[in-house]
Amino acid sequence: xxxxxxxxxxxxxxxxxxxxxxxxxxxxxxxxxxxxxxxxxxxxxxxxxxxxxxxxxxxxxxxxxxxxxxxxxxxxxxxxxxxxxxxxxxxxxxxxxxxxxxxxxxxxxxxxxxxxxxxxxxxxxxxxxxxxxxxxxxxxxxxxxxxxxxxxxxxxxxxxxxxxxxxxxxxxxxxxxxxxxxxxxxxxxxxxxxxxxxxxxxxxxxxxxxxxxxxxxxxxxxxxxxxxxxxxxxxxxxxxxxxxxxxxxxxxxxxxxxxxxxxxxxxxxxxxxxxxxxxxxxxxxxxxxxxxxxxxxxxxxxxxxxxxxxxxxxxxxxxxxxxxxxxxxxxxxxxxxxxxxxxxxxxxxxxxxxxxxxxxxxxxxxxxxxxxxxxxxxxxxxxxxxxxxxxxxxxxxxxxxxxxxxxxxxxxxxxxxxxxxxxxxxxxxxxxxxxxxxxxxxxxxxxxxxxxxxxxxxxxxxxxxxxxxxxxxxxxxxxxxxxxxxxxxxxxxxxxxxxxxxxxxxxxxxxxxxxxxxxxxxxxxxxxxxxxxxxxxxxxxxxxxxxxxxxxxxxxxxxxxxxxxxxxxxxxxxxxxxxxxxxxxxxxxxxxxxxxxxxxx
Numbered sequence: 272x273x274x275x276x277x278x279x280x281x282x283x284x285x286x287x288x289x290x291x292x293x294x295x296x297x298x299x300x301x302x303x304x305x306x307x308x309x310x311x312x313x314x315x316x317x318x319x320x321x322x323x324x325x326x327x328x329x330x331x332x333x334x335x336x337x338x339x340x341x342x343x344x345x346x347x348x349x350x351x352x353x354x355x356x357x358x359x360x361x362x363x364x365x366x367x368x369x370x371x372x373x374x375x376x377x378x379x380x381x382x383x384x385x386x387x388x389x390x391x392x393x394x395x396x397x398x399x400x401x402x403x404x405x406x407x408x409x410x411x412x413x414x415x416x417x418x419x420x421x422x423x424x425x426x427x428x429x430x431x432x433x434x435x436x437x438x439x440x441x442x443x444x445x446x447x448x449x450x451x452x453x454x455x456x457x458x459x460x461x462x463x464x465x466x467x468x469x470x471x472x473x474x475x476x477x478x479x480x481x482x483x484x485x486x487x488x489x490x491x492x493x494x495x496x497x498x499x500x501x502x503x504x505x506x507x508x509x510x511x512x513x514x515x516x517x518x519x520x521x522x523x524x525x526x527x528x529x530x531x532x533x534x535x536x537x538x539x540x541x542x543x544x545x546x547x548x549x550x551x552x553x554x555x556x557x558x559x560x561x562x563x564x565x566x567x568x569x570x571x572x573x574x575x576x577x578x579x580x581x582x583x584x585x586x587x588x589x590x591x592x593x594x595x596x597x598x599x600x601x602x603x604x605x606x607x608x609x610x611x612x613x614x615x616x617x618x619x620x621x622x623x624x625x626x627x628x629x630x631x632x633x634x635x636x637x638x639x640x641x642x643x644x645x646x647x648x649x650x651x652x653x654x655x656x657x658x659x660x661x662x663x664x665x666x667x668x669x670x671x672x673x674x675x676x677x678x679x680x681x682x683x684x685x686x687x688x689x690x691x692x693x694x695x696x697x698x699x700x701x702x703x704x705x706x707x708x709x710x711x712x713x714x715x716x717x718x719x720x721x722x723x724x725x726x727x728x729x730x731x732x733x734x735x736x737x738x739x740x741x742x743x744x745x746x747x748x749x750x751x752x753x754x755x756x757x758x759x760x761x762x763x764x765x766x767x768x769x770x771x772x773x774x775x776x777x778x779x780x781x782x783x784x785x786x787x788x789x790x791x792x793x794x795x796x797x798x799x800x801x802x803x804x805x806x807x808x809x810x811x812x813x814x815x816x817x818x819x820x821x822x823x824x825x826x827x828x829x830x831x832x833x834x835x836x837x838x839x840x841x842x843x844x845x846x847x848x849x850x851x852x853x854x855x856x857x858x859x860x861x862x863x864x865x866x867x868x869x870x871x872x
Contacts (some may be wrong), residue, residue, distance in 0.1 A: 307555065339546060345524040394436055482531070497535045501519050674696075703720070763859075771789075
């Protein structure tokens, strides 16, 4: 259990509040900021957190941030996309773990380690920090780039490889006699069965589970459901002796095609960010400065050697995969560090008698230093290297091919979407009504459940990169909230709005929306045209009446804008406009009668 006082909770929150903005201001990356704050407040710094036990407790709890990170990554990976990345995951990723592990093992043997222990340490050091690397790449906007995608593929393979490595740890023990019992076939089959069960149950139940929650329209229930999904899958995987991170990733992949993906991302992201910050802070607190003081050259040489050897291997693999020199260098620097799984493996190795604790203490400090150096090295490389070398995106479409965000998928939104679809213009449709989402999905339309007035939902829908934002929300208050959020956060994105009535139109104009169409205005005019024809009026008179009213009403709409909050003024002006319209029709009728009389004469 986490054993901390309320004062320490306040301390961790203060660290999160101070570290990230300060690191952003200093342009050193938030990860490095969290690490430095962790060192400062930890037991080997100023001692606000007193004991190593407390640090371990915090670190164990904060690892849930890594679990949530992998869940969110899984949400972005549809199974088809994951299958398309198989060559990068198992080809490049497998090569990196194998080559790095052998290279590190050879160095370990040269320094006197027995070969089983050397191979074990080499494989442990071949694993990078998924949390560190992905956070830094995402902060720098490099995750969508080709080297960012390759880094993700390699990290994913490493996370998959960590599972059997943890299970096989006893086999590396020089004197262990019970290794065979640890590797019974039944345990392996149980693990495979659990993974398959999670996939099958997730496919059958998860989407229905979130659909049921969404119908309650209680935001807290959706947040609780998302967290329950992650924690539930994590517990099942841990009970089976498997990685919690793998379970969270699988759960995310299972929900990648869900209608509720954007809503889940918006609900989970704040928890993920806060816990990841706590995780990085805890890693900083665990940095034993005493080891550095006692054997500074050894620790620094180990950290530098790990970064150099692993970086060279990654650079070569990147070049062989077709990356240019700049992106290959960024790939190497991003994931050359040791990772959090190294700490887990070192602990398991000591328990199984594979390696001595004194060795793992020094290696753990070296791994932590390599993690701390990663954002700093990327920052230095970014300042020294030409920007053009890392700015090329992977499969980036031309600007004219941007998508359209449609908020509200009722009558208006659907018509816009159908025409866009027919024109092959990509769009992302959002609607906060789960029944509407279910109904529309049956007809093959791509629509996501989400409240478009929430900034997290708009961010998940990539509104900042959209060519247009269609505001077709039926509810007036929700429409205004959404318009305000979009105008504030994405002023460069043009808004095309549907309004319910005149006051709604004026309120949208207050928010700076310029292109607004009243939902029933044109259809009402068209219906009136048919009514007049049915009453036997001449076609010229019908056309004049409808067109005159349309122009008159639109002019009145904009003239009334400056008075729309004054009901008495509007009532007075409405009577004046009605009288004015009657006079226009009367004048036209008189002119027509005179024209007919002249023709008769």
